Amino acid sequence: MRLDCPPNVKIIRLPCTGRIDTIHLLRAFEGGIDGLYVAGCLEGECHFLTGNLQAKRRVEYVKGVLKALGINPERLQMYNLSAAMGSRFVEIAREMTERIRQLGPSPVRTGKGREV
Amino acid sequence: MVVAEQKPFEEILEMIKAYDRLIVAGCKGCVAVCAAGGEKEVRFLASAIRTARKMEGREVEIKEVTLERQCDPEYVEQLRAFVGEYQAILSIACGVGVQYLAEHYREIPALPGVNTTFVGGAEKQGLWTERCQCCGNCVLHLTGGICPITRCSKSLLNGPCGGSSGGKCEIDPEVPCGWQLIIDRLKELGEFERRYLEILPPKDWSTSRDGGPRKVVREDLMK
Structure with a gap:
């Protein structure tokens, strides 16, 4: 395959997306990150049964919080793919990079006030 | 338990806009159990406030603290050591907690970060319903x-x-x-x-x- 991920994507490994708490997502934005996506297993395929479904709800909750704070919720996404889908993984990394590039830097870093 | 829910972020940000040094005070009692005002919610709310302030290019200093209970004077008293260094207390305990803080610390305002909703219980995770109106x-x-x-x-x-x-x-x-x-x-x-x-x-x-x-x-x- 030999596919390259964009170098701006930093991968944080977790045992399961069910481990993600809302504070993890929010703290990333507080730290000034431009975009963030959660890559969980396919729905219905969670080894721990509902980890990815819980992550989905938490991502949705934080998207609502970001909107209330004035950050474009598009900066946070959840994707579902299996460990065998390497090409899809790279496709998502590129898609997300392009999306964030279009949105520009996070308003938390620029200090220019609400973007939405 | 007393069930509460967080006020909308917009309302909280408006309430605290005049302050740059703030205590966010949670409670380990009822509001922690109903996921509105415990230690976890203190962390989350403080992070949200800092994020919003960074967007305005304006720093805010937040002291995160969660008391055993905000409805008992001996626990409320635990803020005494550092309360003088801050301009306001944003309490995410029930209305009792906010009022106890206001009665105890008369120099700075105590602000409510949650709406105290009812006396009830959890039906399942994430769902609370009313059971008692305290008719006495x-x-x-x-x-x-x-x-x-x-x-x-x-x-x-x-x-x-x-x-x-x-x-x-x-x-x-x-x-x-x-x-x-x-x-x-x-x-x-x-x-x-x-x-x-x-x-x-x-x-x-x-x-x-x-x-x-x-x-x-x-x-x-x-x-």
Whole structure:
């Protein structure tokens, strides 16, 4: 395959997306990150049964919080793919990079006030 | 437990806009259990406030603290050591906690970060429902353990009313008729004939809010 991920994507490994708490997502934005996506297993395929479904709800909750704070919720996404889908993984990394590039830097870093 | 829910972020940000040094105070009691004002929520709210302020290019210093309870003077007193360094306290305890902080620390404002909603319990994770209106004169022994004051939308003591249909209340097809619940329960207990035919007299509401703020005195516990 030999596919390259964009170098701006930093991968944080977790045992399961069910481990993600809302504070993890929010703290990333507080730290000034431009975009963030959660890559969980396919729905219905969670080894721990509902980890990815819980992550989905938490991502949705934080998207609502970001909107209330004035950050474009598009900066946070959840994707579902299996460990065998390497090409899809790279496709998502590129898609997300392009999306964030279009949105520009996070308003938390620029200090220019609400973007939405 | 006392059930509360967080106020909208927009409202909180508006409330604190004049302050740059803030205490966000949680409570490990009821509001921690209903995920509105515990240690976790303190962390999340403080992070949200800092994020919003960074977007304005304006720093905010937040002291995150969660007290054992905000409804007991000895725990409220624990803020004394550092309260003078801050401009306001944003409490995410119930309304009691906010008022206790306001009474204790008279130099700076105590602000509510949650709406205190009702006295109730968890039906399942993430869902809380009302069970008690603190009327001060419990009749649960007469109504099969189901509160007519809370569960009946009209707080009828001798129900149901004409708005009960198919076991649901006319205010919302999702809301069960409180009196249907009572009747079903009395039948389960074999008490229907005895209890339901008994007309309950008008309630003495002087134990409720009609008599002004209430108090409970236990002289045997006083020092």
